[in-house]
């Protein structure tokens with residue numbers, strides 16, 4: 039079965055192709071046959087394509103005024119040139135898309151039809167950067183591969199859809215909950231994948247575990263997972279709530295916004311820009327949203343960079359503590375994404391807050407660039423895992439399951 043995955047960001051489109059057996063799914067992510075990404079941020083009005091396949095990496099840059107044509111060009115490299123892995127694009131059996139917002143309606147991966155497309159478009163008001171880009175990818179595939187190719191939407195909100203109401207409803211007048219203002223949570227594809235992988239690594243059934251997954255990348259969120267279900271998470275109505283992030287503030291006192299509106303003549307766009315683009319590591323340090331740059335600045339004695347790091351860790355520990363309380367215990371703490379997988383310092387500092395739980399890190403294992411490993415000391419009461427997140431693989435698995443069911447129902 040050949041599965042194409044599209045993962046659209048605000049200014050990028052990543053894609054990969056998996057070839058899987060029709061009979062069983064491998065336990066661990068296989069290497070994709072082909073990987074590609076388009077970056078629309080390199081230079082204004084230009085698209086840069088990077089393709090990896092057949093042990094070859096190719097790069098190309100062109101003037102761009104139509105993102106759908108750029109996506110078509112990216113897909114051409116599947117059946118053309120040195121990165122060719124298919125005779126024809128029609129060999130693709132199914133296409134899976136990461137869709138950021140599925141609202142309250144979608145609690146699982148879903149075959150795309152006009153109604154699903156309409157819902158993704160309608161939910162764009164809640165994810166104005168991502169949902170339109172996701173829809174663009176879906177429509178580009180319809181144009182390139184024809185409307186009969188099955189396409190699947192895998193929602194980043196779906197994993198959190200079973201959160202109990204006490205975690206999902208904001209304590210504001212109830213009518214707003216009825217109008218859809220509630221906590222949705224995000225990064226669900228990653229949290230779900232990491233929880234499943236952690237259960238595999240621990241050799242225990244997922245439905246017997248209390249887990250906290252820490253997705254720490256440019257965007258950061260935690261999920262409290264009990265018996266395989268997300269019962270609490272740090273992101274809420276939008277991906278702005280919760281932890282401090284690269285450019286995003288995370289949670290702040292909402293009265294600050296009222297103050298800025300009233301006393302400083304801020305408007306909605308300025309507030310949006312401040313909280314989503316100019317806060318977090320970037321806003322405090324004044325240097326960068328990237329933790330690596332912050333750590334370099336700290337090494338050179340930059341006090342604002344140090345303060346940014348200290349706030350990040352303080353808030354991360356506080357949020358982990360809140361998730362422990364929601365779970366009423368903890369079997370494993372799991373770190374993933376750019377920071378979670380690569381920064382031994384962040385893992386060490388985060389864990390240092392939980393020695394009272396008898397959570398003990400093995401510092402040598404923590405420093406050893408662990409991938410899918412338990413880095414807790416043997417006598418730790420809580421396991422600590424580093425899991426390499428595999429969102430594209432999780433999307434491919436959902437596609438495999440859906441297409442297998444469709445084929446079974448036809449046979």
Ligand code: AMP
Pocket residue numbers: 254255256257284327328329330375376377380381
């Ligand atoms: P992601 O959004 O998952 O791609 O994560 C991106 C973030 O991971 C970057 O902004 C960096 O701050 C962080 N990151 C990646 N590699 C490292 C590293 N080796 N050490 C510290 N932070 C890293």
